[in-house]
Amino acid sequence: MNENLLGIIAGVLTSISMIPQLVKVVREKNVEDISLLMLLILISGLSLWVWYGFVKDELPIIVSNSFAVLVNINLLICYMVYNKK
Amino acid sequence: MNENLLGIIAGVLTSISMIPQLVKVVREKNVEDISLLMLLILISGLSLWVWYGFVKDELPIIVSNSFAVLVNINLLICYMVYNKK
Numbered sequence: 001m002n003e004n005l006l007g008i009i010a011g012v013l014t015s016i017s018m019i020p021q022l023v024k025v026v027r028e029k030n031v032e033d034i035s036l037l038m039l040l041i042l043i044s045g046l047s048l049w050v051w052y053g054f055v056k057d058e059l060p061i062i063v064s065n066s067f068a069v070l071v072n073i074n075l076l077i078c079y080m081v082y083n084k085k
Numbered sequence: 086m087n088e089n090l091l092g093i094i095a096g097v098l099t100s101i102s103m104i105p106q107l108v109k110v111v112r113e114k115n116v117e118d119i120s121l122l123m124l125l126i127l128i129s130g131l132s133l134w135v136w137y138g139f140v141k142d143e144l145p146i147i148v149s150n151s152f153a154v155l156v157n158i159n160l161l162i163c164y165m166v167y168n169k170k
Binding site: 003013 | 088091092094095096097098099100101102105109118120123124126127129130131133134136137140141143145146
């Protein structure tokens with residue numbers, strides 16, 4: 001299989017799987033199950049993957065991890081807005 | 086920065102961020118917030134990333150996505166065991 005196509009399919013699947021959590025948090029306005037520390041670690045890690053993608057010049061890695069960073073920054077914003085503590 | 090080191094750090098961070106969900110599910114024996122469909126899509130996507138890593142011969146991608154597959158297969162097993170419906 002073409003390796004870029006493989007990466008794109010992999011990226012689409014792992015991206016799709018992140019959407020429901022964002023939808024759930026936005027709909028229920030409840031972030032008590034989200035750990036701020038873990039969210040920050042995840043965003044840092046995903047950002048490094050984007051960097052890695054640029055270093056290796058691999059579009060599937062850049063696109064899918066950028067998407068994941070965006071989803072998780074949205075979760076972070078939700079956390080700030082909805083967290084009551 | 087050495088690109089493999091970059092990939093390893095990125096992989097460690099995104100891997101660490103997955104552990105708390107597994108710990109939470111195992112501890113609380115509660116999987117009602119987990120979607121089976123999304124878990125299957127995620128495991129499929131992560132497995133394709135492992136495949137992509139082999140095609141591209143990139144160890145950081147192979148290792149971090151294999152770890153993610155293992156964590157999510159554990160979540161899948163928890164889902165089977167704890168799901169009451």
